[in-house]
Amino acid sequence: MTDDPPFNPALLPAGFVDRLPPEAEAEAAGVETLMRVFAAHGYERVTPPLLEFETTLLSGAGAAVAAQTFRLMDPDTRRMMALRPDMTPQIARIAATRLPDVPRPLRLSYAGPCILMASNRGEGDRQISQAGVELIGPDGPHADAEIVALAAECLATLQVRGVSFDLTMPALTTALLDAGGFESTVRGMLMRALDRKDAAAVARHGGALADVLIRLLHAAGPAQGALAELAAVELPPAVRVLSERLAATVAAIEARVPGIRLTVDPVEFRGWQYHTGVCVSVYAAGQREELGRGGRYLSNDDEPACGITLRPDIILRAAPPLPSRTRVFLPWGTPAEKAATLRAAGYATVSALGPDEDPLAQAALLACTLVVADGQLVPVDGA
Amino acid sequence: MTDDPPFNPALLPAGFVDRLPPEAEAEAAGVETLMRVFAAHGYERVTPPLLEFETTLLSGAGAAVAAQTFRLMDPDTRRMMALRPDMTPQIARIAATRLPDVPRPLRLSYAGPCILMASNRGEGDRQISQAGVELIGPDGPHADAEIVALAAECLATLQVRGVSFDLTMPALTTALLDAGGFESTVRGMLMRALDRKDAAAVARHGGALADVLIRLLHAAGPAQGALAELAAVELPPAVRVLSERLAATVAAIEARVPGIRLTVDPVEFRGWQYHTGVCVSVYAAGQREELGRGGRYLSNDDEPACGITLRPDIILRAAPPLPSRTRVFLPWGTPAEKAATLRAAGYATVSALGPDEDPLAQAALLACTLVVADGQLVPVDGA
Numbered sequence: 001m002t003d004d005p006p007f008n009p010a011l012l013p014a015g016f017v018d019r020l021p022p023e024a025e026a027e028a029a030g031v032e033t034l035m036r037v038f039a040a041h042g043y044e045r046v047t048p049p050l051l052e053f054e055t056t057l058l059s060g061a062g063a064a065v066a067a068q069t070f071r072l073m074d075p076d077t078r079r080m081m082a083l084r085p086d087m088t089p090q091i092a093r094i095a096a097t098r099l100p101d102v103p104r105p106l107r108l109s110y111a112g113p114c115i116l117m118a119s120n121r122g123e124g125d126r127q128i129s130q131a132g133v134e135l136i137g138p139d140g141p142h143a144d145a146e147i148v149a150l151a152a153e154c155l156a157t158l159q160v161r162g163v164s165f166d167l168t169m170p171a172l173t174t175a176l177l178d179a180g181g182f183e184s185t186v187r188g189m190l191m192r193a194l195d196r197k198d199a200a201a202v203a204r205h206g207g208a209l210a211d212v213l214i215r216l217l218h219a220a221g222p223a224q225g226a227l228a229e230l231a232a233v234e235l236p237p238a239v240r241v242l243s244e245r246l247a248a249t250v251a252a253i254e255a256r257v258p259g260i261r262l263t264v265d266p267v268e269f270r271g272w273q274y275h276t277g278v279c280v281s282v283y284a285a286g287q288r289e290e291l292g293r294g295g296r297y298l299s300n301d302d303e304p305a306c307g308i309t310l311r312p313d314i315i316l317r318a319a320p321p322l323p324s325r326t327r328v329f330l331p332w333g334t335p336a337e338k339a340a341t342l343r344a345a346g347y348a349t350v351s352a353l354g355p356d357e358d359p360l361a362q363a364a365l366l367a368c369t370l371v372v373a374d375g376q377l378v379p380v381d382g383a
Numbered sequence: 384m385t386d387d388p389p390f391n392p393a394l395l396p397a398g399f400v401d402r403l404p405p406e407a408e409a410e411a412a413g414v415e416t417l418m419r420v421f422a423a424h425g426y427e428r429v430t431p432p433l434l435e436f437e438t439t440l441l442s443g444a445g446a447a448v449a450a451q452t453f454r455l456m457d458p459d460t461r462r463m464m465a466l467r468p469d470m471t472p473q474i475a476r477i478a479a480t481r482l483p484d485v486p487r488p489l490r491l492s493y494a495g496p497c498i499l500m501a502s503n504r505g506e507g508d509r510q511i512s513q514a515g516v517e518l519i520g521p522d523g524p525h526a527d528a529e530i531v532a533l534a535a536e537c538l539a540t541l542q543v544r545g546v547s548f549d550l551t552m553p554a555l556t557t558a559l560l561d562a563g564g565f566e567s568t569v570r571g572m573l574m575r576a577l578d579r580k581d582a583a584a585v586a587r588h589g590g591a592l593a594d595v596l597i598r599l600l601h602a603a604g605p606a607q608g609a610l611a612e613l614a615a616v617e618l619p620p621a622v623r624v625l626s627e628r629l630a631a632t633v634a635a636i637e638a639r640v641p642g643i644r645l646t647v648d649p650v651e652f653r654g655w656q657y658h659t660g661v662c663v664s665v666y667a668a669g670q671r672e673e674l675g676r677g678g679r680y681l682s683n684d685d686e687p688a689c690g691i692t693l694r695p696d697i698i699l700r701a702a703p704p705l706p707s708r709t710r711v712f713l714p715w716g717t718p719a720e721k722a723a724t725l726r727a728a729g730y731a732t733v734s735a736l737g738p739d740e741d742p743l744a745q746a747a748l749l750a751c752t753l754v755v756a757d758g759q760l761v762p763v764d765g766a
Binding site: 325336 | 430
């Protein structure tokens with residue numbers, strides 16, 4: 001224990017914030033919009049708890065995020081519990097244990113807060129907001145495409161501009177290095193070189209595969225160009241299967257979402273932990289952080305699954321602000337019926353709490369732009 | 384540490400549950416409805432974090448729930464943090480530290496999950512859902528009435544039947560016992576007797592106040608009868624002030640919500656921890672648990688405040704089920720425009736993920752009651 005600094009009631013732990021008006025409302029409205037898009041495509045909502053037994057939460061797909069997870073003891077059972085850092089493993093668990101008999105494809109949606117022990121670089125948010133979908137059962141390019149199409153529709157609905165979807169297939173790099181038969185130290189160096197996009201180091205360690213790896217490194221960019229380069233290089237059969245699946249997924253996405261901006265980085269693999277197929281990161285113009293990420297993985301019991309998790313808190317930084325309700329001040333004695341009519345028309349009504357209030361002064365003070373006078377709406381001038 | 388039982392991925396800690404379709408959707412829609420009612424009355428949303436420093440979260444109004452609170456250590460600062468068991472103290476903190484310069488009355492709303500270390504009786508939910516409002520600044524019967532009126536409108540909007548609001552004023556009992564000048568052992572016995580509604584014990588320990596206390600004990604019931612009895616008994620001046628405030632609050636509520644079912648229990652005080660004025664519990668016919676509770680308290684810096692916290696998870700048990708979206712199966716090749724039109728009309732569309740699916744069989748399997756055929760909606764018969 002360190003000495004506590006003097007008590008400051010405004011101080012929150014690093015990475016935790018109060019959302020105030022109007023941001024809190026904007027974020028909630030954003031989540032509602034995302035969930036409505038998901039529901040309109042037949043995705044049904046599930047809500048797992050904020051914490052689970054550590055053994056459950058951090059098994060399977062959850063193991064990848066164990067290091068980022070807060071733990072605490074259940075005083076009843078003395079077993080360790082963990083606060084969820086990510087909802088996808090919970091949805092996979094629900095699909096396998098609660099809904100095993102529901103016919104596949106099983107379409108589930110979810111939204112809620114998650115807690116990270118530390119952000120990636122020791123700064124940034126430790127409470128994050130997630131909203132996403134998982135499509136459990138089918139394994140094919142059209143399933144992958146549906147997930148990307150849903151995310152694209154969500155962002156279009158929220159009027160986010162300059163959205164791009166960056167596709168990768170981490171298994172492709174792994175399979176290529178497997179086929180190269182590298183000794184493990186060399187393989188490690190090669191992985192780090194690819195991760196750093198360091199073409200010189202790739203050339204140094206890449207042996208017979210150096211040429212292919214460098215061409216693929218340079219191929220990252222708009223999907224059609226990257227796929228053309230992938231098609232042109234010589235690949236071992238096991239790797240070719242993966243590159244063909246990637247190409248088929250791109251074709252399925254472009255057919256479902258005409259005009260979508262897709263990029264492909266064939267030898268990107270960083271940050272993908274439990275994924276087995278095509279992966280996607282979502283970006284918006286001028287926004288450094290990902291708006292979402294997802295991909296194909298094996299759910300509990302090795303059932304094929306794919307999904308995408310959007311980050312409403314980050315999306316809202318890239319989306320135009322919501323129109324807010326116009327506030328109308330109701331002087332003491334305003335008939336209840338009149339007030340209800342105004343609310344039904346979309347106004348926010350702010351009631352006087354006593355007869356002694358000066359309506360115009362109160363209206364101005366309480367950020368109302370209109371006031372009811374003689375049954376009419378009158379603008380509040382001055383303030 | 385006890386030995387872990389064999390790993391069962393379906394097992395959740397006691398008091399934590401997965402909400403599945405359709406309950407998860409119903410609860411989310413319920414919260415949205417409550418928040419829309421609050422927003423329509425000018426209450427603006429704030430979203431505090433799930434955890435804070437223990438010193439902050441459990442000071443002031445938060446001290447009352449310290450025993451129910453999970454703690455965990457912040458690895459960065461090595462200071463203890465706590466998971467919130469209740470949002471009201473957080474809103475009071477925000478009003479005092481983040482929004483001190485926003486003119487009063489300050490109207491704030493909030494919604495989110497809370498975590499309790501243990502439920503009241505060692506059973507029941509440990510993750511609960513809250514949605515509520517706080518009205519900060521004014522101290523008067525019409526402020527108390529606005530809070531009750533909002534809760535009543537929320538429950539009417541969700542079509543909850545048989546709602547009643549039970550009013551109490553814990554300070555009244557305390558002031559009465561203070562005025563009685565009881566020795567502390569006797570006072571303790573009298574409090575327990577009142578808490579148990581044990582008239583014989585109240586008679587035994589009540590001394591000169593026995594008659595008044597027994598009459599007030601028996602007066603609990605519909606508001607007008609209870610208030611008449613309070614008006615009829617002889618009360619010390621300090622207690623009379625409180626009983627008149629209670630009566631004024633009842634009058635203000637009945638004026639704002641004609642036909643509301645109000646009861647008053649003049650000598651109830653149990654379970655009210657940081658409240659200083661009129662308190663309210665909300666019940667629905669046939670529902671053992673409270674749908675919400677609230678009352679008047681002193682916010683940080685001793686600013687007058689009142690609020691009410693509803694429990695969407697419990698309200699949904701008392702509300703009629705939501706109509707769910709009709710699911711339409713879209714065979715492979717259904718034009719995107721047709722699908723968008725159906726979604727805009729409120730249908731959930733479920734897309735085929737390949738050309739080889741038998742539309743009618745798939746539609747039936749995936750709980751769709753309609754299927755698109757030749758551009759028309761056709762019922763799925765059989766299944």
